Amino acid sequence: MGTYVYAITAADHPLNLDGIAGVGDPAAPLRTVRAKGLTAVVSDAPESLRAKRRDLLAHQGVQSRLMADGAVLPMRFGLVGGDDEQVAAVLEEQHDSYTARLEEVGGRLEYHLKVAREEDDLLREIMRESDEVRRLNDRTRRSPGAHQDKMALGELVAREVQARQERTGSELVERLAPAAERSAVAEPTKTHFLNVSFLVPRERAAAFSEAVHKEAGRRGDAYTFSLHGPLPPYSFV
Numbered sequence: 001m002g003t004y005v006y007a008i009t010a011a012d013h014p015l016n017l018d019g020i021a022g023v024g025d026p027a028a029p030l031r032t033v034r035a036k037g038l039t040a041v042v043s044d045a046p047e048s049l050r051a052k053r054r055d056l057l058a059h060q061g062v063q064s065r066l067m068a069d070g071a072v073l074p075m076r077f078g079l080v081g082g083d084d085e086q087v088a089a090v091l092e093e094q095h096d097s098y099t100a101r102l103e104e105v106g107g108r109l110e111y112h113l114k115v116a117r118e119e120d121d122l123l124r125e126i127m128r129e130s131d132e133v134r135r136l137n138d139r140t141r142r143s144p145g146a147h148q149d150k151m152a153l154g155e156l157v158a159r160e161v162q163a164r165q166e167r168t169g170s171e172l173v174e175r176l177a178p179a180a181e182r183s184a185v186a187e188p189t190k191t192h193f194l195n196v197s198f199l200v201p202r203e204r205a206a207a208f209s210e211a212v213h214k215e216a217g218r219r220g221d222a223y224t225f226s227l228h229g230p231l232p233p234y235s236f237v
Contacts, residue, residue, distance in 0.1 A: 002080040003087050004028070004045040006062040007072045007232075008098055011037045014069040020062055023055040030062065033084045035091035038098055041066065042087060045080045063232045071106035073098060074232030101237050107202050108181060110236065111229035113212060115172060115194040117165070121222035126160045133157060165193035172196075172215065179204065179211040184235040192226070197235035205230060 004023060009015075011034060021027035022043035033040040041062060049055065056077060063074045081087040091098070126133055136153040140146055165188070173183055173196055180198035188195050200208045209227065216225035 001047070002045040002082055003033070003042045003084050004049075005075045005079045005081055005087060006030075006041045006043070006059060007066050007074050008091070008102075009039050009041070009066060009070070009072055010099075010102055011039050013039060013066070013071070015039070015041070015066075016069060017041070017062070017065060020065050021058060022062065023049060023058045025054070027058060033087045033091070035088040036095045038091045038095060040087050040091060042081075042084065049078060049080075051077060060232075067109075067230075067232060071102045072232060073101055073105070073237045074234055076234065105199070105233045105236055108199050108233060108236075109202055109205055109230035110233040111180075111198045111200055111205075111208060111212075111227060112231060112235075113176075113194065113196050113198065113228075114189065114192040114226040115169070116192045116224045116226075117168070118222045122161060122164065123157070126157060126164070130156075130160060133160065169194040169196075175215060176208070176211055179208040182236060186235075199233055199236045200230075202230075 006022070015032065017030050020030065022030050024044070024046035028043035028046070030041060030043050033042055046055075059077050063072060066072045067074075081090070127137065133153065133156055136149055136156065139149045140153055143149070169185070169188075172194055173185060176198065177183060180200045182199040184197045184199075186195045186197070198208065212225060212227050216223065219225075
């Protein structure tokens with residue numbers, strides 16, 4: 001049985017974990033591992049651990065409670081060390097790095113933003129603005145058997161879609177950046193062309209949410225903005 005790691009904090013961080021239990025069924029009691037001015041909040045690791053809702057909520061619950069009292073380095077779900085001694089050894093070995101990261105995320109929250117756009121709206125824009133797309137589209141309509149033109153049209157539209165989504169994503173990140181401290185762009189999803197996290201000072205959280213709301217209104221109904229947070233700063237540790 002290994003040691004399941006939830007988060008790392010400074011040694012003087014309050015540990016108000018009464019009523020909070022860890023992952024597993026039955027839920028594992030929490031404990032701490034301390035070394036060189038750092039504390040890891042841990043529990044015994046279950047025999048088999050999967051990303052079930054109960055365990056995900058337990059993992060996040062521990063981190064949320066810790067975040068309420070100060071800077072936390074949240075560990076990804078499922079991180080297991082060999083034992084407490086191994087966890088302590090890592091705290092000692094990575095002390096300087098962990099301490100620097102705690103200073104970076106102190107008083108800051110993560111917000112995760114995904115943005116999608118209606119496909120028909122984007123295709124209408126491409127048809128309206130691209131002379132070459134209109135030309136090829138007209139040729140394929142007049143000659144339904146023109147397979148080369150159909151292939152060329154499909155490839156051109158795909159390139160236009162990607163280029164416009166990348167450009168719009170960059171514009172959105174640039175417009176929201178002044179309301180945040182840092183950003184981390186991840187790979188787009190199948191349905192969202194923008195998948196980005198922002199590190200936001202706690203005192204600017206309301207202003208950041210308002211900036212996202214205003215940008216969504218400016219873009220119109222063809223866009224869907226999905227903002228999640230505040231979250232532990234996974235993307236910045």
